[in-house]
Amino acid sequence: MIDTINREIRWQEARITRIVPRTKTLSSFFFLPPEPFTHRAGQHVDVRLTAPDGYTAQRSYSIASAPDTGPEIELAIDRLDDGEVSPFFHDVAQAGDDIELRGPLGGHFVWSPANGGPLLLVGGGSGVVPLLAMVRQGFREKSEARVVLLFSARTAAEAPFLDELLAIEREWPNFTLRLALTRDTPSRASDYGRRIDGPIISETIRTFGAAPKHVFICGSNAFVNVAADRAVEAGLPAEIIRTERYG
Amino acid sequence: MATRGFTGRPREPEQRDRVPPGQHLVDYFPVLTAGPTPHIATESWKFTLKVGPRPVKTWTWAEFNALPMTKMVRDIHCVTTWSLLDTTWEGVLIDDLLADAFIEPPTKFLLAHSYDGYSTNVPADDLLTGKAMIALKYGGKPLERDHGGPARLLVPHLYFWKSAKWINGLQFTERDEAGFWELRGYHIYGDPWKEQRYTDD
Numbered sequence: 001m002i003d004t005i006n007r008e009i010r011w012q013e014a015r016i017t018r019i020v021p022r023t024k025t026l027s028s029f030f031f032l033p034p035e036p037f038t039h040r041a042g043q044h045v046d047v048r049l050t051a052p053d054g055y056t057a058q059r060s061y062s063i064a065s066a067p068d069t070g071p072e073i074e075l076a077i078d079r080l081d082d083g084e085v086s087p088f089f090h091d092v093a094q095a096g097d098d099i100e101l102r103g104p105l106g107g108h109f110v111w112s113p114a115n116g117g118p119l120l121l122v123g124g125g126s127g128v129v130p131l132l133a134m135v136r137q138g139f140r141e142k143s144e145a146r147v148v149l150l151f152s153a154r155t156a157a158e159a160p161f162l163d164e165l166l167a168i169e170r171e172w173p174n175f176t177l178r179l180a181l182t183r184d185t186p187s188r189a190s191d192y193g194r195r196i197d198g199p200i201i202s203e204t205i206r207t208f209g210a211a212p213k214h215v216f217i218c219g220s221n222a223f224v225n226v227a228a229d230r231a232v233e234a235g236l237p238a239e240i241i242r243t244e245r246y247g
Numbered sequence: 248m249a250t251r252g253f254t255g256r257p258r259e260p261e262q263r264d265r266v267p268p269g270q271h272l273v274d275y276f277p278v279l280t281a282g283p284t285p286h287i288a289t290e291s292w293k294f295t296l297k298v299g300p301r302p303v304k305t306w307t308w309a310e311f312n313a314l315p316m317t318k319m320v321r322d323i324h325c326v327t328t329w330s331l332l333d334t335t336w337e338g339v340l341i342d343d344l345l346a347d348a349f350i351e352p353p354t355k356f357l358l359a360h361s362y363d364g365y366s367t368n369v370p371a372d373d374l375l376t377g378k379a380m381i382a383l384k385y386g387g388k389p390l391e392r393d394h395g396g397p398a399r400l401l402v403p404h405l406y407f408w409k410s411a412k413w414i415n416g417l418q419f420t421e422r423d424e425a426g427f428w429e430l431r432g433y434h435i436y437g438d439p440w441k442e443q444r445y446t447d448d
Contacts, residue, residue, distance in 0.1 A: 107431030228283035
């Protein structure tokens with residue numbers, strides 16, 4: 001699954017075409033790059049903002065859109081109150097603005113239907129974004145891979161893309177969504193009203209009926225450590241577990 | 248060209264000399280890892296120095312801790328754009344490691360290997376003459392598991408993915424052989440001051 005990047009990844013000024021709020025703190029920003037590119041689900045782009053004095057700030061954002069859905073790419077950006085770049089996007093940026101970005105980047109935390117399944121995805125909060133790209137692609141291409149997404153958020157209202165994920169689950173028999181809500185009572189009996197722990201990970205693995213082939217875990221470092229440790233304790237080999245931590 | 252409406256955080260003049268382009272300062276030590284965080288007991292920890300496929304010397308945890316210890320205070324820079332200033336480390340200089348194995352650098356390149364299967368390549372010149380160490384302590388305390396404990400490579404003048412966590416060996420190689428991230432689109436050398444983040448930067 002090594003995806004060697006051989007071509008130069010150039011900076012380009014991509015136009016914001018629209019901004020769609022997803023939760024109170026997270027919005028989707030749709031960008032149209034002048035030189036569109038094809039990414040793999042799980043990859044990210046780097047975004048660069050330049051101040052009038054030449055100072056630049058760069059951040060990486062995971063791509064939420066599935067590959068091959070058109071020239072636009074969707075970045076889902078969570079507003080961090082003490083941040084430097086995300087408040088700019090939420091408070092200043094508007095449709096029509098040109099923002100420097102380059103991509104696609106990242107050759108490890110990537111999956112495509114050709115890589116097969118079963119696929120276990122574990123996301124905490126905005127860590128669901130690169131996993132959403134995988135689910136969206138699997139659904140679009142009606143992948144034969146069995147996919148389970150274990151998604152932890154404080155409340156259902158704070159779980160971005162929840163309505164879309166529930167809709168995909170209704171329409172795509174290979175896909176199962178399990179929620180772990182830490183400050184909310186889940187409305188479905190199959191979801192959990194607590195933080196991800198060993199029993200939740202073990203039960204989620206059992207929903208496959210077979211051992212997962214690939215595991216992707218994304219979220220804060222603390223979240224990823226808990227999920228990855230419990231997955232290893234549940235018997236999954238460390239080699240199949242890929243993690244991305246929002247340092 | 249300036250981004251409409253972006254000013255950025257206030258910046259101190261002296262920081263400009265210490266923070267490479269495209270980096271921003273953080274006041275904590277972020278953790279980024281491509282897989283699960285390994286558990287490595289010091290009782291079973293081993294470090295092996297190799298020339299090509301040939302092991303030259305292996306140290307146990309006790310033997311390694313008996314080597315000369317050196318302290319370093321350095322600024323560190325992660326390719327994900329955070330920089331942390333004045334980090335304090337203690338460990339064994341690569342020079343002292345080679346001296347203990349009674350070898351001179353036989354080739355110009357090395358691969359660092361880790362318990363989790365990770366690897367990264369660094370030229371010998373960048374590891375010698377006091378530039379790099381196998382760090383056992385951070386901030387005066389044993390290195391935490393999250394940050395690569397019991398031992399990690401510290402090459403502070405290169406992007407921090409070169410400072411391999413959970414290190415268990417160094418291997419001299421004939422050629423500059425790409426490691427884990429270098430095979431996955433990241434720069435072969437990784438100088439933060441030249442912004443060598445990705446392959447063709």
